[in-house]
Amino acid sequence: MKEGRWLRTSRGSNSPNGSVLYSEEWKTARQISKIPFIDKDDYGEEIICFKPELQLLGVIVDLNGNYQMVADNLLSSFPSSLTEEAVLFILDCLHHSTSSDKLAKALKSVRCMNTDVGYKSPGECFFSDAEWGCLLKVFNSVPLIDHKFYGSRITTRKNELKQLGVKVDFEEAVNVFVNSFNRQASFSSITKENVFSILSCYRKLKGASLEFPSDLEKCIHEVNWLRTRLGDYRSPRNCILNGPEWESISAVTLLPFIDDGDNFYGKGIREYEKELKKMGVVVEFKDGVEFVAAALYFPLNPCHITSENVFSLLECIRILLQEKDYSFP
Structure with missing residues (x-):
């Protein structure tokens, strides 16, 4: 009974072992995967009454950390503007799944991350850290992930964001700032607002537990700005x-x-x-x-x-x- 393909699901006849009993907690997972949910249209709501029996047969009856099921049943393509819940759920899947590389590869080129300049692919985005993120805001030259949109939960998933291709390290922010700074200075186009932003950021960074890279020190001290x-x-x-x-x-x-x-x-x-x-x-x-x-x-x-x-x-x-x-x- 566990292995026979006798249970009707959203993906046709399937064995209980590998099928899922749908509930609201799977709503987000449904946006990015084609999980074989038991067909409630066929069986009706009465099927829920047999939850213990279905679980005994191998059916997954609640999410409860079953992120691997999502990773194993990804959609072949994703919508270009995933909801906040979907992105956070994906990051949770990356954190818990044993096939996270597959999931990361599937999303790297999708314009699914909401930023201050609209939806961008992960590789185009920067994560603005509270400690050094001011560097990225001086010239507004890169898309920054919208923290307000995703909430505080996203700050706990920096490693997973990096796995997707998002730039999350201080060194990467420094490189972007130095390039933008030198380019603007070469055209004498560093504005009054830029200067006050640089000074404010310099004050903040000097007050943090960060070691200033030599190229950052050099451009600030030696360039005509x-x-x-x-x-x-x-x-x-x-x-x-x-x-x-x-x-x-x-x-x-x-x-x-x-x-x-x-x-x-x-x-x-x-x-x-x-x-x-x-x-x-x-x-x-x-x-x-x-x-x-x-x-x-x-x-x-x-x-x-x-x-x-x-x-x-x-x-x-x-x-x-x-x-x-x-x-x-």
Whole structure:
């Protein structure tokens, strides 16, 4: 009785061993598989009354971890926009199934993942981790899996997402950011919004337990991406964050102050003084006097040079004289 093909199912006559008694908990599984459910249209609801007997014969009567049954009976093609429940169920199947490779292969090219830019195939998507996901949002250059759509459960299935082809690692996010950053910087198209996003993300990453990859440090520290009052873009180490102590010297110099005018970064840039300093920006007068010698710009009328200007210049000379390795140009 267990092996004979006498039981009518959704896939024709089948043996009890390998058939399933349908219930609501199989509703999601039905979206992605062709499981042989016992034909209730034929037998009627009365068949449910024989649940213990059917189970004794080998019929699967509840889901209860029977994910392998789903993996073994996958549909030959999948809809391009699977429901939230279906995707989460697939991830559960990958987690529990012994033939997860088969399931992953079947879904890799299907545009089944809901992202912030619509449905995409797993290989096109990134999983935005709470710790470093800000990197992926600076330039909005990649599809991010919609966490609100899938809920918190999806965060427990990162390994399964990776198996499908979704990019879930910090290193992959860094590569995307570095490529986008260098490309935007090469066209001088890193916007005010991008800069504040970078600074905010830098603050968050420095506060996390993450080791900064060298290529991420290099692009932030060495690429020309900060706009100055001179109208050009420079690397942090070639910029100065303006402050009251620079006021007297700025009248007789053309210094590369970060553009804090209302039409660009504004005064809000000073909120990131700590981060800018870590990146190499000069934020204190004593650290930027070497800029002065190369940036001197005296007014045509000497009467416009105030005593404050003179004292600031003399203070610069004093500081430079204390540096043994410095030679005046």
